Amino acid sequence: MTTATPSLQGRKGLVVGIANEHSIAWGCAQAFVAAGAELAVTWFNDKARPYVEPLARQLNAPITLPLDVEQPGQMEAVFEAITRQWGRLDFVLHSIAFAPKTDLHGRVTDCSREGFLRAMDISCHSFARMARLAEPLMPEGGSLMTMSYVGAEEVIPSYGVMGPVKAALEASMRYLAAELGPRGIRVNAVSPGPLATRAASGIPQFEALLADAVQRAPLRRLVSLQDVGALCAFLAGDGARAITGSTLYVDGGHHILG
Template sequence: MPPPHNPVLAGMKALVVGVANEHSIAYGCANAFRSLGAELAITYLNEKARPHVEPLAKAFDAPIFMPLDVEQPGQLEAVFDAIANQWGRLDILVHSIAFAPKADLQGGLLDCSAEGFQRAMDVSCHSLVRMARLATPLMTEGGTMIAMSYLGAQKVVPNYNVMGPVKAALEAVCRYLAYELGPKGIRVHPVSPGPLKTRAASGLKDFDLLLNEAASRAPVGELVDIDDVGFACAYLATPYARRLTGQTLFVDGGVNIMG
């Protein structure tokens, strides 16, 4: 990792949840934060994912590297206990995780099971509430919380199915957390990237068609990448964004403005 070229985040402590590999949005965030001087805590989903994430955490010199499956009791608390013990504080939290059972994700909303809807909502949305509850006492001097959404939260995107309502709920959670945590100097941002070729997105039906359509509709004429998303999130964590909170930030080349 080269030395920071503009260490505007120097001294800040950032927890990035959702790194799966070097193509994931969370990796783009971690890379941007580190290149701007922040110190990182990185989590991995399970032992199957660990070999893909551990080399990345080592390259970032991340002093905290732990498993985190939000469906497993105690793992979330263990991560924040480690942060409290090693750092004593936290400045940045990135929530970049989502899940729905494949059958519920690839079927229409009418066919989504109650169990599948509940799991999607718990992992993709309510886990942010749980993280925020644990992170808030560590953000003693204020901080920034960021959650990843998508255009399907606000407009119908064919084949996005159950994740549309779930991401809409996630954006609403961010707004209400922004209201509740604003007096503590904590800002909360839903960020809505354009479609990206990530492992998570590959579970969507006809995803390649979605990518091609987004590229053709984007006013800038091309798709965004994980670095675009990462540095946009890094900006939100800087003092330059100190009066921003609660609004969904689209990082999609302008696709969201098109009819």
């Protein structure tokens, strides 16, 4: 029996957002590599580096660099390294989000100007910046993916300011898809159900969100990192060549219930 060629064989991708083995980005990175891709991997800061570097070694990632999107020049340095080593890029996964705790735990009505702008810069505008830097490295097309949540389109009381921020991210995704489509670059958002990640643990009443997802989702289960990774590996490949400008849910059907 012959073995099917992995759908991402020979592809080069950038994965941003791995913090530890529980990160959504880690599940996606594993799926990309299993499908044959070679990855560039970033870590947030020196504190995160000891957790991310061993994972990058497991992935045999030839490019590993720090990336704090608030630090001038770091994102450009990542793309410069990719240009030097590969000269091209086939896909990007953007899986980062942040809001100051005081703003995340309070009402949107009371959100500080500084907190709102910082959340938008890190969680939303950074994706547009990555798209701009990736575009010249994708002369034959490519795939850009970001992570959203159902709180972008409906009110999740404990989700706070991240709801408006994710809504802006999804709108930005659609505009990027329209603008980059003529170059063959596809742009999509993936909206997983609640997952027990370190980032999600900062959301108030998160355990209640997990319990609600299991109780109400038609499939009656939580999604896994592998579920999300499988979808992103598909979006990075040729099977999704006609899919762009979409938010794709991987949440056991929870989003259809409103």
